[in-house]
Amino acid sequence: MNHRGELVYYNLVTAHIVAGVVFLVVGLGAGFLYSLQFLNSYPLGGVEFFSPGRIRMLHTNAIAYGWLVNGLLAGIYWAVPRITGYPVLSRTLGWVIFFVLQILVLLTAGGILRGYAQAIEWGETPLFVDPFITLGLILIALNFIPPILRASRDAPMYVSLWYFTGALVWVILVYIMGNFVPQYYVPGAAGAAIVGNFIHDLVGLLVTPLGWGLMYFFVPVILKRPIWSHSLSLMGFWGLAFFYPMQGLHHYMWSPVPMYVQYSAVVATIAIEIVVTTVLANFFLTLRGCGDFLRNNYPIRWFYTGMVFYWITCLQCAIQVTLTVQKVIHFTDWVVGHAHLVMFGVFSFWLMGIIVELWPRLTRREWYSNTLHGWAYWLNTIGLTVMFLALTMAGLVQGFLWWGLNPFMDSVRFSIPFWFVRTLSGGMIIAGVVLFVLNMYLSLQTETTGEGRTLRAQTTAG
């Protein structure tokens, strides 16, 4: 180990967490605002700057690039040096990346609200921002890959490092493919197929590997026991590497894309479900004999709840990509429910668990309130479950109404009760997150513990 300098840059981790949480609140607020449009109660109607279409894009981009990327970076700034024993390449570069990321997210938000969004779902980042994002992604890889390479010379790599390396390389390729190829080289319907791949790969080849990599680090460290099988975990990584990239085409079932390509997407998606099951089996077998942690330890509770949601999401994915199910659910709210389950129920839950674990150690202060922890957890879990169920049911109602060739307005009328429940459950989620942030803030007001960086979040769940 090299401990001549600081191993983990605590201020960088803290800065990314704070920035991420700010964007989480903004993103959730935008989502809630947008949901009011479906109830014919949008308060800013007529203001072009805040038109619902733009607010929707603000919602998705703030969550993806503002919250998730900041949160995941915080996680790997903590985990990579602790797994490898080497600090990241440069603290200065870390701060450059931090400020550039925040500026780019703000430019994206401003660009979207001004009407300069790129016509690519989840790639709405304005055209003038795209080259800088690509450059930023290369800088991130430059900062993290050197310690991983150094560690790989010492001993075989731990699975988290494989996931991190994969994500850092993949995301550059995925971003270039999704934002530049359809825009400049493959326009029209053919470009749309590439956009489908981009949307899915952004989740599967950036957020998923970073998320799982962090789980493979935090879960054993908190439980103080190794992962059940490292071999099985490596199978999960290589399965993701080989099966995931072709999945995105399942967004275009029944489209003019050649059928053998559509079939390959179906096969790849179902194969991933098998891989995911091995990963989850590994984590639940790790928990064997210490199930009390689910009751007594909030980070573990957030992590495992997210894992259950992940398995449901992937099972849903394996079913919904079949041509039979696609006939019904395509373009319906089913897909919206699915997206919320994975982006909030899985990755946001994991990040909140990581924050619960790290915040006391970063600030050297105890959590202010366990009761607030309990409220935040249950409001988020119940809110998200209700939202997922409401949107899934709405999707089925819409799909069958369209299939029966009923008037489109019938599907709108029948959807309103579900959309009302969606807004209510969104309110629950926002309330949960506000309590979570309030707890973070109030913890800062408490006195330092003097226990330094070793303080852990061994909270008693309420």
Added chain:
Amino acid sequence: MRGKKKEWITFIMGTWVVFGVAFCGITFVYKVYEIVNTVPRGEMMGFAVIQVVTYLLVAMGFFFLFLWSFLRGDFSDLEASKYRILEMEERISEMERRGV
């Protein structure tokens, strides 16, 4: 006797894997050939070529990474890493406790 049985099982399993991989490989190459054949037939038929080529390039890169990892012995002691990170975390926590 037991050793011979083990050898036979290894032989049968190995043959099965070799034939399985060979069969999958041939069908995979045939599918790639089919895709390449669609390109000259116009844009609609060559619809997914860019994605397939991108996927193949990325998959090939990871295949070589896998091969590199295998050849340098990463798969010889698969479970050692999981213990090492816990020992490392313990050491780092201890150093932090002591304020090093």
